Amino acid sequence: xxxxVSLVEVAPRDxxxxxxxxxxxxxxxxxxxxxxxxxxxxxxxxxxxxSAVPQLADAREVLAAALALPGLDAQVLVPNQKHTERAxxxxxRHVAFFLSASETHNLNNVxxxxxxxxxxxxxxxxxxxxxxxxxxxIATAFDCPFGGAVAPKVVLDLLAQLVALEPNVEIxxxxxxxxxxxxxxxxxxxxxxxxxxxxxxxxxHGHDTYGMGAANAFAAWSAGVEVIDAxxxxxxxxxFAPGATGNVATEDLVWMFEGMNxxxxxxxxxxxxxxxxVAALPGAQxxxxxxxxxxxxxx
Amino acid sequence: xxxxVSLVEVAPRDxxxxxxxxxxxxxxxxxxxxxxxxxxxxxxxxxxxxSAVPQLADAREVLAAALALPGLDAQVLVPNQKHTERAxxxxxRHVAFFLSASETHNLNNVxxxxxxxxxxxxxxxxxxxxxxxxxxxIATAFDCPFGGAVAPKVVLDLLAQLVALEPNVEIxxxxxxxxxxxxxxxxxxxxxxxxxxxxxxxxxHGHDTYGMGAANAFAAWSAGVEVIDAxxxxxxxxxFAPGATGNVATEDLVWMFEGMNxxxxxxxxxxxxxxxxVAALPGAQxxxxxxxxxxxxxx
Numbered sequence: 001x002x003x004x005v006s007l008v009e010v011a012p013r014d015x016x017x018x019x020x021x022x023x024x025x026x027x028x029x030x031x032x033x034x035x036x037x038x039x040x041x042x043x044x045x046x047x048x049x050x051s052a053v054p055q056l057a058d059a060r061e062v063l064a065a066a067l068a069l070p071g072l073d074a075q076v077l078v079p080n081q082k083h084t085e086r087a088x089x090x091x092x093r094h095v096a097f098f099l100s101a102s103e104t105h106n107l108n109n110v111x112x113x114x115x116x117x118x119x120x121x122x123x124x125x126x127x128x129x130x131x132x133x134x135x136x137x138i139a140t141a142f143d144c145p146f147g148g149a150v151a152p153k154v155v156l157d158l159l160a161q162l163v164a165l166e167p168n169v170e171i172x173x174x175x176x177x178x179x180x181x182x183x184x185x186x187x188x189x190x191x192x193x194x195x196x197x198x199x200x201x202x203x204x205h206g207h208d209t210y211g212m213g214a215a216n217a218f219a220a221w222s223a224g225v226e227v228i229d230a231x232x233x234x235x236x237x238x239x240f241a242p243g244a245t246g247n248v249a250t251e252d253l254v255w256m257f258e259g260m261n262x263x264x265x266x267x268x269x270x271x272x273x274x275x276x277x278v279a280a281l282p283g284a285q286x287x288x289x290x291x292x293x294x295x296x297x298x299x
Numbered sequence: 300x301x302x303x304v305s306l307v308e309v310a311p312r313d314x315x316x317x318x319x320x321x322x323x324x325x326x327x328x329x330x331x332x333x334x335x336x337x338x339x340x341x342x343x344x345x346x347x348x349x350s351a352v353p354q355l356a357d358a359r360e361v362l363a364a365a366l367a368l369p370g371l372d373a374q375v376l377v378p379n380q381k382h383t384e385r386a387x388x389x390x391x392r393h394v395a396f397f398l399s400a401s402e403t404h405n406l407n408n409v410x411x412x413x414x415x416x417x418x419x420x421x422x423x424x425x426x427x428x429x430x431x432x433x434x435x436x437i438a439t440a441f442d443c444p445f446g447g448a449v450a451p452k453v454v455l456d457l458l459a460q461l462v463a464l465e466p467n468v469e470i471x472x473x474x475x476x477x478x479x480x481x482x483x484x485x486x487x488x489x490x491x492x493x494x495x496x497x498x499x500x501x502x503x504h505g506h507d508t509y510g511m512g513a514a515n516a517f518a519a520w521s522a523g524v525e526v527i528d529a530x531x532x533x534x535x536x537x538x539f540a541p542g543a544t545g546n547v548a549t550e551d552l553v554w555m556f557e558g559m560n561x562x563x564x565x566x567x568x569x570x571x572x573x574x575x576x577v578a579a580l581p582g583a584q585x586x587x588x589x590x591x592x593x594x595x596x597x598x
Binding site for chain 1: 477478479480481482483507508509510511512513514516517518544548551554555556558559560561587588589592
């Protein structure tokens, strides 16, 4: 297989977000540097969300340190125009906006209806200067913690609105609860890609709560998705999605893709070193299997 | 998707095998009955292997109880002719023979070269009366705990010998170490199915040691495999495969396939009840994610 995969490391944002107590800024930066040293070249390093997520109050400092790493695509998450301005003022070159396909989850997550968030999307797209990369995350694209399964039509209808407003964006379909299953992941991406060929790139963001993390990533990749989120040591969760545990572990996906001769650019032993730092954080809830398997088995 | 899947429950054999202390025979039988009550209609209930596996010394009693369950396909594992005779004398209607693609693992596991085991396979096939179902498990079909990756050619050459001797057998390719990855699982099944169209059925047996259990099962199913082994509560391991932890959890596969509208015939809440009994066994090493996810999240 010649096609590669681009892993987006999200431990410093999605992973750190629910951790209590506060992780010292220097420790955050050391972990970003360790992930970079392992070969990861796209990292969601923080979010500019204001007081909603106290853990990420040091977004400016972490972003500044990440921008000093040559060749690193340092992505930051933003919820609205105001915080997009803050991110840009701090030097962000890649911003990711998010909204939920599920109305209930969107109201809980950002206190906006999906329709209001669609308007925010258009405004942010319009305010971004040339050369700033833009990503759109569709949360609860498969399942909502409050309402259960989300119909593909709901997602496709929402995408139609968003793409009509601004098509030049990478779109991530996110399995926020970990309740998606691989056949459905592949089917939704196939439908979205067929419906919106003008979209330049698609990404998948998954959680391993139900053990489907690797299976869903494989299904997305098999359907043509080449950008996949993962979190070192499986760190993660969503404070607004009850029962959602960690993101799929980056090391599990590196193991899987490299085993299939799909290049990730990541050095697994160095990634495991970074993962040990992540797992040692007070309050860290970790997941994944490869760390433990390689600890007890020599290869 | 119209195609179903047939899950083969292996907790009472592969799962119980490494458990210490001895599980009382009555408890084993209760668990087989609970798995049957959950809708599982093919269960590997024990093995006839003699003194090598003290935990399964009560094979006759467990098989007898399983044979009393209407419509249950009670499969038993056998290592050679002598124990096949014992299994048949005890009433077995479905026997599974196993050998390893890796010479080192075969020598460690059954103290036979693969060539000697091929001879045993022919002898057992010849001695089975009409109406007795026969299954062939190829252990270490992807990776060996002693030698690492097993080349597909080694497996295909071994299959050529075996199929020439007796093609009327279901063949399971087994990921003994859990180190297989989904692209390779799909590729090996595709190659085997294309090379040996006379084989009436193919099965996959996987472990979740590296988090690939569900992904590999999905890949095998996507490649056309309709018989997949799993173990309730992820119980399992292999005493002769260092670092091999549990089989893929049956409840994780039921969750996955039912979520894809692929019928399993299994009632998930009843399976979780059976899994609780399995997990409560002294010495049980369990795995899988769905049990815990559904414990903390209401659906």
